[in-house]
Amino acid sequence: MQAFMTNANYHFILKQAMNAFYGAQNTNDEGVKNALRFSCIDKAQAIFESLEPEQEQLIGEIFHIHSEEELAQFDERLQAFLLPFPIVTxxxxxxxxxxxxxxxxxxxxxxxxxxxxxxxxxxxxxxxxxxxxxxxxxxxxxxxxxxxxxxxxxxxxxxxxxxxxxxxxxxxxxxxxxxxxxxxxxxxxxxxxxxxxxxxxxxxxxxxxxxxx
Known part of the structure:
Protein backbone atom coordinates (compact mmCIF):
# COMPACT_ATOMS: atom_id res chain seq x y z
CA MET A 1 0.00 0.00 0.00
CA GLN A 2 1.33 3.40 -0.99
CA ALA A 3 1.42 6.54 1.13
CA PHE A 4 -1.95 8.26 1.03
CA MET A 5 -2.30 10.63 3.97
CA THR A 6 -0.93 14.10 4.60
CA ASN A 7 0.45 15.05 7.98
CA ALA A 8 -2.81 16.87 8.74
CA ASN A 9 -4.77 13.71 7.83
CA TYR A 10 -2.51 11.72 10.15
CA HIS A 11 -3.09 14.13 13.04
CA PHE A 12 -6.86 13.86 12.57
CA ILE A 13 -6.93 10.05 12.27
CA LEU A 14 -4.72 9.61 15.33
CA LYS A 15 -6.97 12.01 17.26
CA GLN A 16 -9.99 9.88 16.34
CA ALA A 17 -8.14 6.76 17.49
CA MET A 18 -7.40 8.47 20.82
CA ASN A 19 -11.02 9.60 21.15
CA ALA A 20 -12.21 6.03 20.54
CA PHE A 21 -9.76 4.47 23.00
CA TYR A 22 -9.94 6.97 25.86
CA GLY A 23 -13.65 7.58 25.37
CA ALA A 24 -14.33 3.87 25.78
CA GLN A 25 -12.73 4.01 29.22
CA ASN A 26 -15.65 6.10 30.48
CA THR A 27 -18.32 3.41 30.11
CA ASN A 28 -18.81 -0.30 30.76
CA ASP A 29 -21.51 -0.57 28.11
CA GLU A 30 -20.04 -2.49 25.16
CA GLY A 31 -22.74 -1.13 22.87
CA VAL A 32 -21.77 2.44 23.69
CA LYS A 33 -18.08 1.62 23.27
CA ASN A 34 -18.67 0.08 19.85
CA ALA A 35 -20.86 2.97 18.72
CA LEU A 36 -18.10 5.39 19.70
CA ARG A 37 -15.47 3.36 17.85
CA PHE A 38 -17.58 3.17 14.68
CA SER A 39 -18.27 6.90 14.88
CA CYS A 40 -14.56 7.70 15.13
CA ILE A 41 -13.77 5.38 12.21
CA ASP A 42 -16.47 7.03 10.09
CA LYS A 43 -15.08 10.49 10.86
CA ALA A 44 -11.52 9.40 10.02
CA GLN A 45 -12.54 7.81 6.73
CA ALA A 46 -14.78 10.72 5.74
CA ILE A 47 -11.87 13.13 5.30
CA PHE A 48 -10.90 11.27 2.11
CA GLU A 49 -12.83 11.44 -1.15
CA SER A 50 -12.16 7.75 -1.73
CA LEU A 51 -10.17 4.98 -0.12
CA GLU A 52 -8.77 1.68 -1.30
CA PRO A 53 -9.94 -1.38 0.67
CA GLU A 54 -6.53 -1.67 2.35
CA GLN A 55 -6.69 1.97 3.41
CA GLU A 56 -10.18 1.52 4.86
CA GLN A 57 -8.94 -1.55 6.70
CA LEU A 58 -6.01 0.40 8.18
CA ILE A 59 -8.26 3.11 9.57
CA GLY A 60 -10.74 0.47 10.67
CA GLU A 61 -8.12 -0.88 13.07
CA ILE A 62 -9.29 1.87 15.41
CA PHE A 63 -12.06 -0.54 16.45
CA HIS A 64 -9.55 -3.01 17.87
CA ILE A 65 -7.49 -0.61 20.00
CA HIS A 66 -7.97 -1.72 23.59
CA SER A 67 -4.69 -0.67 25.22
CA GLU A 68 -2.16 2.15 25.06
CA GLU A 69 0.31 -0.30 23.56
CA GLU A 70 -2.11 -1.04 20.72
CA LEU A 71 -2.68 2.70 20.28
CA ALA A 72 1.07 3.22 19.93
CA GLN A 73 1.29 0.37 17.43
CA PHE A 74 -1.56 1.89 15.39
CA ASP A 75 0.30 5.22 15.43
CA GLU A 76 3.41 3.52 14.01
CA ARG A 77 1.39 1.84 11.24
CA LEU A 78 -0.16 5.16 10.25
CA GLN A 79 3.24 6.82 9.98
CA ALA A 80 4.31 4.28 7.35
CA PHE A 81 1.78 5.77 4.91
CA LEU A 82 2.52 9.47 5.31
CA LEU A 83 3.05 11.77 2.33
CA PRO A 84 6.09 13.81 3.42
CA PHE A 85 6.14 17.59 3.34
CA PRO A 86 8.71 18.70 0.72
CA ILE A 87 12.20 19.64 1.86
CA VAL A 88 12.46 23.43 1.71
CA THR A 89 15.85 24.86 0.76
Missing amino acids: DMTVKKLFPKAKKLKAPTLPDAEMERLVFLGWNDTGAQKKFIIANHDGKLTGVQGNFIPVSKKGICAFCHQNERVGLFKADIKAKGNTDNFRAIGQYICADSLVCSAHVQSTDRLDAFIRELKS
Missing part, protein backbone atom coordinates in the same frame (compact mmCIF):
# COMPACT_ATOMS: atom_id res chain seq x y z
CA ASP A 90 17.22 28.40 0.43
CA MET A 91 16.54 28.14 -3.31
CA THR A 92 12.91 27.28 -2.56
CA VAL A 93 12.62 30.33 -0.33
CA LYS A 94 14.24 32.58 -2.93
CA LYS A 95 11.78 31.37 -5.56
CA LEU A 96 8.71 31.81 -3.35
CA PHE A 97 9.76 35.16 -1.84
CA PRO A 98 11.79 36.87 -4.60
CA LYS A 99 11.42 40.34 -3.07
CA ALA A 100 12.68 39.31 0.38
CA LYS A 101 16.42 39.78 0.05
CA LYS A 102 18.77 37.52 1.99
CA LEU A 103 15.88 35.47 3.34
CA LYS A 104 16.92 31.91 4.22
CA ALA A 105 15.02 28.75 5.01
CA PRO A 106 14.81 27.72 8.67
CA THR A 107 17.29 25.01 9.61
CA LEU A 108 15.38 21.81 10.36
CA PRO A 109 16.42 18.16 10.08
CA ASP A 110 14.90 16.55 6.99
CA ALA A 111 12.96 14.08 9.14
CA GLU A 112 11.36 16.98 11.05
CA MET A 113 10.69 18.92 7.85
CA GLU A 114 8.89 15.94 6.30
CA ARG A 115 6.43 15.83 9.19
CA LEU A 116 5.25 19.42 8.77
CA VAL A 117 1.77 20.44 7.70
CA PHE A 118 3.23 23.82 6.78
CA LEU A 119 6.49 25.64 7.36
CA GLY A 120 6.38 28.99 9.07
CA TRP A 121 8.92 31.24 10.73
CA ASN A 122 9.20 34.75 12.16
CA ASP A 123 11.51 37.63 11.33
CA THR A 124 11.26 39.35 14.69
CA GLY A 125 13.37 42.31 13.61
CA ALA A 126 11.05 43.15 10.74
CA GLN A 127 7.94 41.92 12.61
CA LYS A 128 7.06 39.58 9.76
CA LYS A 129 6.00 35.96 9.43
CA PHE A 130 6.64 33.77 6.40
CA ILE A 131 4.56 30.69 5.60
CA ILE A 132 5.15 27.95 3.02
CA ALA A 133 2.40 25.40 2.43
CA ASN A 134 1.11 22.96 -0.14
CA HIS A 135 -1.73 24.83 -1.79
CA ASP A 136 -3.66 23.78 -4.90
CA GLY A 137 -1.07 21.12 -5.62
CA LYS A 138 2.08 23.20 -5.31
CA LEU A 139 4.28 24.89 -2.72
CA THR A 140 3.06 28.42 -2.09
CA GLY A 141 4.57 31.19 0.02
CA VAL A 142 2.77 34.01 1.81
CA GLN A 143 4.11 36.69 4.09
CA GLY A 144 2.71 39.41 6.28
CA ASN A 145 3.26 41.55 9.32
CA PHE A 146 3.15 39.62 12.57
CA ILE A 147 2.38 41.26 15.90
CA PRO A 148 2.40 38.95 18.96
CA VAL A 149 -0.21 39.51 21.66
CA SER A 150 0.37 39.20 25.38
CA LYS A 151 -2.37 36.66 26.11
CA LYS A 152 -3.02 33.19 24.77
CA GLY A 153 -5.77 32.77 22.21
CA ILE A 154 -7.35 30.31 19.80
CA CYS A 155 -5.28 29.88 16.64
CA ALA A 156 -7.22 30.10 13.37
CA PHE A 157 -5.19 27.25 11.84
CA CYS A 158 -4.82 24.63 14.58
CA HIS A 159 -7.68 25.69 16.90
CA GLN A 160 -5.47 25.27 19.98
CA ASN A 161 -5.20 27.73 22.85
CA GLU A 162 -1.63 28.95 22.32
CA ARG A 163 0.47 32.10 22.28
CA VAL A 164 -0.78 33.86 19.18
CA GLY A 165 -0.25 37.00 17.15
CA LEU A 166 -1.97 38.89 14.40
CA PHE A 167 -0.75 37.86 10.94
CA LYS A 168 -1.85 40.67 8.62
CA ALA A 169 -1.21 41.35 4.94
CA ASP A 170 -2.40 43.94 2.44
CA ILE A 171 -4.00 42.73 -0.77
CA LYS A 172 -5.30 44.66 -3.76
CA ALA A 173 -8.97 45.51 -3.59
CA LYS A 174 -11.00 43.86 -6.32
CA GLY A 175 -11.73 46.15 -9.24
CA ASN A 176 -9.26 48.81 -8.13
CA THR A 177 -5.54 48.23 -8.51
CA ASP A 178 -4.69 51.40 -6.57
CA ASN A 179 -6.47 50.46 -3.36
CA PHE A 180 -5.52 47.81 -0.86
CA ARG A 181 -7.34 46.14 1.98
CA ALA A 182 -5.89 44.38 4.99
CA ILE A 183 -6.80 40.85 5.94
CA GLY A 184 -5.54 39.01 8.95
CA GLN A 185 -5.85 36.05 11.28
CA TYR A 186 -4.74 35.34 14.82
CA ILE A 187 -2.39 32.39 14.53
CA CYS A 188 0.27 30.68 16.64
CA ALA A 189 3.46 32.61 17.21
CA ASP A 190 5.37 29.31 17.06
CA SER A 191 4.57 27.77 13.69
CA LEU A 192 6.23 24.44 14.56
CA VAL A 193 3.83 24.01 17.47
CA CYS A 194 0.94 25.03 15.22
CA SER A 195 1.87 22.63 12.43
CA ALA A 196 2.07 19.73 14.88
CA HIS A 197 -1.58 20.28 15.87
CA VAL A 198 -3.26 21.05 12.54
CA GLN A 199 -5.84 18.36 11.74
CA SER A 200 -7.34 20.09 8.69
CA THR A 201 -5.83 22.62 6.30
CA ASP A 202 -9.19 24.12 5.33
CA ARG A 203 -8.65 27.40 7.23
CA LEU A 204 -5.04 27.66 6.07
CA ASP A 205 -6.02 26.99 2.46
CA ALA A 206 -8.83 29.55 2.60
CA PHE A 207 -6.50 32.18 4.04
CA ILE A 208 -3.83 31.58 1.40
CA ARG A 209 -6.47 31.63 -1.33
CA GLU A 210 -7.68 35.01 -0.10
CA LEU A 211 -4.16 36.39 0.05
CA LYS A 212 -3.45 35.18 -3.48
CA SER A 213 -6.76 36.28 -5.01
Whole structure:
Protein backbone atom coordinates (compact mmCIF):
# COMPACT_ATOMS: atom_id res chain seq x y z
CA MET A 1 0.00 0.00 0.00
CA GLN A 2 1.33 3.40 -0.99
CA ALA A 3 1.42 6.54 1.13
CA PHE A 4 -1.95 8.26 1.03
CA MET A 5 -2.30 10.63 3.97
CA THR A 6 -0.93 14.10 4.60
CA ASN A 7 0.45 15.05 7.98
CA ALA A 8 -2.81 16.87 8.74
CA ASN A 9 -4.77 13.71 7.83
CA TYR A 10 -2.51 11.72 10.15
CA HIS A 11 -3.09 14.13 13.04
CA PHE A 12 -6.86 13.86 12.57
CA ILE A 13 -6.93 10.05 12.27
CA LEU A 14 -4.72 9.61 15.33
CA LYS A 15 -6.97 12.01 17.26
CA GLN A 16 -9.99 9.88 16.34
CA ALA A 17 -8.14 6.76 17.49
CA MET A 18 -7.40 8.47 20.82
CA ASN A 19 -11.02 9.60 21.15
CA ALA A 20 -12.21 6.03 20.54
CA PHE A 21 -9.76 4.47 23.00
CA TYR A 22 -9.94 6.97 25.86
CA GLY A 23 -13.65 7.58 25.37
CA ALA A 24 -14.33 3.87 25.78
CA GLN A 25 -12.73 4.01 29.22
CA ASN A 26 -15.65 6.10 30.48
CA THR A 27 -18.32 3.41 30.11
CA ASN A 28 -18.81 -0.30 30.76
CA ASP A 29 -21.51 -0.57 28.11
CA GLU A 30 -20.04 -2.49 25.16
CA GLY A 31 -22.74 -1.13 22.87
CA VAL A 32 -21.77 2.44 23.69
CA LYS A 33 -18.08 1.62 23.27
CA ASN A 34 -18.67 0.08 19.85
CA ALA A 35 -20.86 2.97 18.72
CA LEU A 36 -18.10 5.39 19.70
CA ARG A 37 -15.47 3.36 17.85
CA PHE A 38 -17.58 3.17 14.68
CA SER A 39 -18.27 6.90 14.88
CA CYS A 40 -14.56 7.70 15.13
CA ILE A 41 -13.77 5.38 12.21
CA ASP A 42 -16.47 7.03 10.09
CA LYS A 43 -15.08 10.49 10.86
CA ALA A 44 -11.52 9.40 10.02
CA GLN A 45 -12.54 7.81 6.73
CA ALA A 46 -14.78 10.72 5.74
CA ILE A 47 -11.87 13.13 5.30
CA PHE A 48 -10.90 11.27 2.11
CA GLU A 49 -12.83 11.44 -1.15
CA SER A 50 -12.16 7.75 -1.73
CA LEU A 51 -10.17 4.98 -0.12
CA GLU A 52 -8.77 1.68 -1.30
CA PRO A 53 -9.94 -1.38 0.67
CA GLU A 54 -6.53 -1.67 2.35
CA GLN A 55 -6.69 1.97 3.41
CA GLU A 56 -10.18 1.52 4.86
CA GLN A 57 -8.94 -1.55 6.70
CA LEU A 58 -6.01 0.40 8.18
CA ILE A 59 -8.26 3.11 9.57
CA GLY A 60 -10.74 0.47 10.67
CA GLU A 61 -8.12 -0.88 13.07
CA ILE A 62 -9.29 1.87 15.41
CA PHE A 63 -12.06 -0.54 16.45
CA HIS A 64 -9.55 -3.01 17.87
CA ILE A 65 -7.49 -0.61 20.00
CA HIS A 66 -7.97 -1.72 23.59
CA SER A 67 -4.69 -0.67 25.22
CA GLU A 68 -2.16 2.15 25.06
CA GLU A 69 0.31 -0.30 23.56
CA GLU A 70 -2.11 -1.04 20.72
CA LEU A 71 -2.68 2.70 20.28
CA ALA A 72 1.07 3.22 19.93
CA GLN A 73 1.29 0.37 17.43
CA PHE A 74 -1.56 1.89 15.39
CA ASP A 75 0.30 5.22 15.43
CA GLU A 76 3.41 3.52 14.01
CA ARG A 77 1.39 1.84 11.24
CA LEU A 78 -0.16 5.16 10.25
CA GLN A 79 3.24 6.82 9.98
CA ALA A 80 4.31 4.28 7.35
CA PHE A 81 1.78 5.77 4.91
CA LEU A 82 2.52 9.47 5.31
CA LEU A 83 3.05 11.77 2.33
CA PRO A 84 6.09 13.81 3.42
CA PHE A 85 6.14 17.59 3.34
CA PRO A 86 8.71 18.70 0.72
CA ILE A 87 12.20 19.64 1.86
CA VAL A 88 12.46 23.43 1.71
CA THR A 89 15.85 24.86 0.76
CA ASP A 90 17.22 28.40 0.43
CA MET A 91 16.54 28.14 -3.31
CA THR A 92 12.91 27.28 -2.56
CA VAL A 93 12.62 30.33 -0.33
CA LYS A 94 14.24 32.58 -2.93
CA LYS A 95 11.78 31.37 -5.56
CA LEU A 96 8.71 31.81 -3.35
CA PHE A 97 9.76 35.16 -1.84
CA PRO A 98 11.79 36.87 -4.60
CA LYS A 99 11.42 40.34 -3.07
CA ALA A 100 12.68 39.31 0.38
CA LYS A 101 16.42 39.78 0.05
CA LYS A 102 18.77 37.52 1.99
CA LEU A 103 15.88 35.47 3.34
CA LYS A 104 16.92 31.91 4.22
CA ALA A 105 15.02 28.75 5.01
CA PRO A 106 14.81 27.72 8.67
CA THR A 107 17.29 25.01 9.61
CA LEU A 108 15.38 21.81 10.36
CA PRO A 109 16.42 18.16 10.08
CA ASP A 110 14.90 16.55 6.99
CA ALA A 111 12.96 14.08 9.14
CA GLU A 112 11.36 16.98 11.05
CA MET A 113 10.69 18.92 7.85
CA GLU A 114 8.89 15.94 6.30
CA ARG A 115 6.43 15.83 9.19
CA LEU A 116 5.25 19.42 8.77
CA VAL A 117 1.77 20.44 7.70
CA PHE A 118 3.23 23.82 6.78
CA LEU A 119 6.49 25.64 7.36
CA GLY A 120 6.38 28.99 9.07
CA TRP A 121 8.92 31.24 10.73
CA ASN A 122 9.20 34.75 12.16
CA ASP A 123 11.51 37.63 11.33
CA THR A 124 11.26 39.35 14.69
CA GLY A 125 13.37 42.31 13.61
CA ALA A 126 11.05 43.15 10.74
CA GLN A 127 7.94 41.92 12.61
CA LYS A 128 7.06 39.58 9.76
CA LYS A 129 6.00 35.96 9.43
CA PHE A 130 6.64 33.77 6.40
CA ILE A 131 4.56 30.69 5.60
CA ILE A 132 5.15 27.95 3.02
CA ALA A 133 2.40 25.40 2.43
CA ASN A 134 1.11 22.96 -0.14
CA HIS A 135 -1.73 24.83 -1.79
CA ASP A 136 -3.66 23.78 -4.90
CA GLY A 137 -1.07 21.12 -5.62
CA LYS A 138 2.08 23.20 -5.31
CA LEU A 139 4.28 24.89 -2.72
CA THR A 140 3.06 28.42 -2.09
CA GLY A 141 4.57 31.19 0.02
CA VAL A 142 2.77 34.01 1.81
CA GLN A 143 4.11 36.69 4.09
CA GLY A 144 2.71 39.41 6.28
CA ASN A 145 3.26 41.55 9.32
CA PHE A 146 3.15 39.62 12.57
CA ILE A 147 2.38 41.26 15.90
CA PRO A 148 2.40 38.95 18.96
CA VAL A 149 -0.21 39.51 21.66
CA SER A 150 0.37 39.20 25.38
CA LYS A 151 -2.37 36.66 26.11
CA LYS A 152 -3.02 33.19 24.77
CA GLY A 153 -5.77 32.77 22.21
CA ILE A 154 -7.35 30.31 19.80
CA CYS A 155 -5.28 29.88 16.64
CA ALA A 156 -7.22 30.10 13.37
CA PHE A 157 -5.19 27.25 11.84
CA CYS A 158 -4.82 24.63 14.58
CA HIS A 159 -7.68 25.69 16.90
CA GLN A 160 -5.47 25.27 19.98
CA ASN A 161 -5.20 27.73 22.85
CA GLU A 162 -1.63 28.95 22.32
CA ARG A 163 0.47 32.10 22.28
CA VAL A 164 -0.78 33.86 19.18
CA GLY A 165 -0.25 37.00 17.15
CA LEU A 166 -1.97 38.89 14.40
CA PHE A 167 -0.75 37.86 10.94
CA LYS A 168 -1.85 40.67 8.62
CA ALA A 169 -1.21 41.35 4.94
CA ASP A 170 -2.40 43.94 2.44
CA ILE A 171 -4.00 42.73 -0.77
CA LYS A 172 -5.30 44.66 -3.76
CA ALA A 173 -8.97 45.51 -3.59
CA LYS A 174 -11.00 43.86 -6.32
CA GLY A 175 -11.73 46.15 -9.24
CA ASN A 176 -9.26 48.81 -8.13
CA THR A 177 -5.54 48.23 -8.51
CA ASP A 178 -4.69 51.40 -6.57
CA ASN A 179 -6.47 50.46 -3.36
CA PHE A 180 -5.52 47.81 -0.86
CA ARG A 181 -7.34 46.14 1.98
CA ALA A 182 -5.89 44.38 4.99
CA ILE A 183 -6.80 40.85 5.94
CA GLY A 184 -5.54 39.01 8.95
CA GLN A 185 -5.85 36.05 11.28
CA TYR A 186 -4.74 35.34 14.82
CA ILE A 187 -2.39 32.39 14.53
CA CYS A 188 0.27 30.68 16.64
CA ALA A 189 3.46 32.61 17.21
CA ASP A 190 5.37 29.31 17.06
CA SER A 191 4.57 27.77 13.69
CA LEU A 192 6.23 24.44 14.56
CA VAL A 193 3.83 24.01 17.47
CA CYS A 194 0.94 25.03 15.22
CA SER A 195 1.87 22.63 12.43
CA ALA A 196 2.07 19.73 14.88
CA HIS A 197 -1.58 20.28 15.87
CA VAL A 198 -3.26 21.05 12.54
CA GLN A 199 -5.84 18.36 11.74
CA SER A 200 -7.34 20.09 8.69
CA THR A 201 -5.83 22.62 6.30
CA ASP A 202 -9.19 24.12 5.33
CA ARG A 203 -8.65 27.40 7.23
CA LEU A 204 -5.04 27.66 6.07
CA ASP A 205 -6.02 26.99 2.46
CA ALA A 206 -8.83 29.55 2.60
CA PHE A 207 -6.50 32.18 4.04
CA ILE A 208 -3.83 31.58 1.40
CA ARG A 209 -6.47 31.63 -1.33
CA GLU A 210 -7.68 35.01 -0.10
CA LEU A 211 -4.16 36.39 0.05
CA LYS A 212 -3.45 35.18 -3.48
CA SER A 213 -6.76 36.28 -5.01
